Amino acid sequence: MLRPSRGTLLISEPFIQDPSFERSVILLVEKNQMGSIGFILNQQLNIKVKDVLHHIALQQTIYKGGPVALDSLHFLYHGSKPIHNSLKVIDGLYWGGDINELTNIIANGDLLPENIRFYLGYSGWDSGQLEAEIEQKTWVVASASVDCVFNLDAKKLWKKTMQSLGGEFALLANSPLDPNLN
DSSP: OOOOOTTEEEEEOTTOSOGGGTTOEEEEEEEETTEEEEEESSOEEEEEHHHHOTTSOOOOEEEEOOSEEEEEEEEEEEOSSOOTTOEEEETTEEEOOOHHHHHHHHHTTSSOGGGEEEEEEEEEEETTHHHHHHHTTSEEEEEOOHHHHHTSOGGGHHHHHHHHHOHHHHHHTTOOSSGGGO
């Protein structure tokens, strides 16, 4: 079984009781002895980047990264060259960095809009908390890819990632939100 680490996905079990994480797929961007940080990849907000960052004229939708620090804005981007102060998550995928440098490379066309995502807030766990939730079968851990962050439809991401695990997970991918309706 895959262990949670930087660059892995957390896929919520189908009947999770926390509405913040219902049918969510989270990319872990940091995992250490202090805890874990990730971003929900499939919860779009009704806010555009240009409405929050007036100096970046992007029409893209901002995503809800999680229920923690909803006054913070984060970004993930796909590229071959890291931005200063960014953190490599997996090959070709980075978290954060110098916002002025980001603004410049977007303006210069060196980073295409489809290769960047912004997240309001984040998902976080204290040391040992995530492992306990995984043991309680709240989360399934899977490998991440650049495609799951940027190329899969956010509305279908949970179902597609569950199906990709095969077996019982593929069956659970088709379960209704309310198991009583089954």
